[in-house]
Amino acid sequence: MDSPAVPAPLDPREQPILDRLLRTRDALLLIKQDKTSYIKSREVLPLYEEVISEVEQLNAVRKEKDRRLPHNRLDYVLDDCFQLISLLFLTVGRNNEAPAVYSLASTVQRLLDHLQEAGFYSSKDLSSITKTLANMRATLERCRYAYSPALLTLLESRLEKCQLLLEKLQSGLAQLSPELVSTYETLVSILRSTSAVNTRSKFSASEVNSLRDQLQKIQDTLVDGKFVGPDGQPLPGHDHAKILLERCWLWTEKVLEREGKIDERFQEQYERLVEIRNQLDRLSVTQAWSLRETDLFGYQRKLDRIDEARVNGNFVDAEGQTADIHAQRTLLYLIRRSYGYIYALLISSEPVSEALLPVHNQLQTLKRCLLEVKESGGVANSRELYPYSMKLNSIDNMRVDGKFYVGSDIPEGQGSVNALLAECYDIVWELRAAVPEEDDRN
Incomplete structure (x- = not known):
């Protein structure tokens, strides 16, 4: 579960905290894995209290330390504990309580980081996250006196990071002229649709060519290579839209050239990500009848580890060589799509115990x-x-x-x-x- 590259705690005072948290995590995993009976609040709450107690001790140890120190194994195990507790709260139907927020906040942060990295996104991507952040803040405010300040401070800090990143992404879209918004969102959709075709079990060149036909229709609206308004002047944000149009042309060309075949150096990672994506897709269809929120923990951790294994944002092979543009974009698409499924499953979770x-x-x-x-x-x-x-x-x-x-x-x-x-x-x-x-x- 832990990446071998994660260092052990340097401060000897942190080691006993790590040891106790490892035992707590094992207990949480046992509850998660037991499918013989439904999960009950009375099984989860004592373990939540154990984790909070360790957080308070850890805060006391690190009080005078530089907060910018890299995460060690203790931080990762603590994150596991909070993720599991959060998903367990959802499973027992306590969706509107502070601990339940943690997993969703982590997923939202991942999604926003990936949208910023991609550079191209639509207003639909941001509108749902805007609403979700508002709901999470309302939950924390409602639970302010019911849960530990240590937990609330942690969650508020995470939501603040998400909010700042969201506002940055929103300001990027705000530069687009209203007349360009529809075209821009169509281009984002074409880019993603091309990636979807690229990762199907059976590649369809006709689908990609159909997307290229849509691109040609958009290309034909340009005047002297620019998106212009009724007055013949370039529309605000036309440079950004033009770059996205060019990227769509290049990506559809590359996908047609590769015909869904990825560099063999990254075949193993590709197959793992396709399987995760497909399993989450199936879950999204049968969610109401088959989803136990704790099951998402395994998918989250697999994705996190693959995502965090990148070097300077790039996927690398066993010899440290970076992936080509096709493999890079294909793997990133699968990661982002999978995080998107997890986000959708989390926000649609009903505040009802799995027993009901x-x-x-x-x-x-x-x-x-x-x-x-x-x-x-x-x-x-x-x-x-x-x-x-x-x-x-x-x-x-x-x-x-x-x-x-x-x-x-x-x-x-x-x-x-x-x-x-x-x-x-x-x-x-x-x-x-x-x-x-x-x-x-x-």
């Missing part, structure tokens, strides 16, 4: 079906609502004193599941109320 997810998912499906019936014009008679009513009643009958029990436990997420149940009842009532009156007389 089967009921929650059934109600979500039932709600979707009822809304489709409503949008298609309702029902012809009340008998058509019997299957929905019977299913709702069967779920409702699972409650005891208004609560869903699993054994003797009352899992987190009761409010969310009860609210969903009430919504379904309301839709059924609306549909029944809209049945023609003559049906009632029959």
Whole structure:
């Protein structure tokens, strides 16, 4: 799990802290790996307290040190512990509490770093992250007096870094003329679509050529090599758009030339990243029924280690030689795509314990079906609502004193599941109320 290049702690006072954190991490991993029963808050909270205790001791040790010192093994193990605790909080349905923020904040920072490195991104990339950062800050503010100041300080520092980087990226897009925004976002989409074709199991030259046709249409709008407005003057930001257009041409040409084949020196890394990307893609499709948030830890760590193994931003082979432009961009695309999947899975996590997810998912499906019936014009008679009513009643009958029990436990997420149940009842009532009156007389 730990990179061999990570140094051990230099300060002997840090070694006992590392030893204790290693034991805590092992305990967290055991909880994560146990699929025989659902995870409970009472299993996670004592381990969270252990980690916080070690953080406070570590802060005391490092109080007078230079904070710019490189991370050692202790920092990486501590990060593992916080990542696991964060994902465990999500798994038990405590999404709106401070520890749950850690994993998402780490993923957002990775995404922003990669967007800055790529240099080309769309407003859609930033709008979701803007909303997510606001939600995370609201969570920290709400939990200010419920959790350790050591945790809150750590999370606030991370969110501040994300905010500064986000504002820097937003200022880059702000230089574009409004007339150029649509074209620019199309170019970003073409660049990414080309990379997607480049990493498919079966390469399709026709798809790349279709993307090049789109590029030609954009190229044809240039006047004397410039993006110009109605007055014939170059639009603000046209240089940036022109560079992106040229990059798209060069990348589609390179991809057609290589036909999806990567430099054999990086074949192993490529296959590992393709497998991670594909597994996360499958998870995103079946998420509601198969995702246990703690499962994301393994993907995060594999990606982090591959990402951190780069030298000055470049992938290098066993002999220290850098990758060519095709391998470099292909591997980076796969890493970024995978982080994007993890981000999407994290933000769509429901504040419901995994113990209640089967009921929650059934109600979500039932709600979707009822809304489709409503949008298609309702029902012809009340008998058509019997299957929905019977299913709702069967779920409702699972409650005891208004609560869903699993054994003797009352899992987190009761409010969310009860609210969903009430919504379904309301839709059924609306549909029944809209049945023609003559049906009632029959």
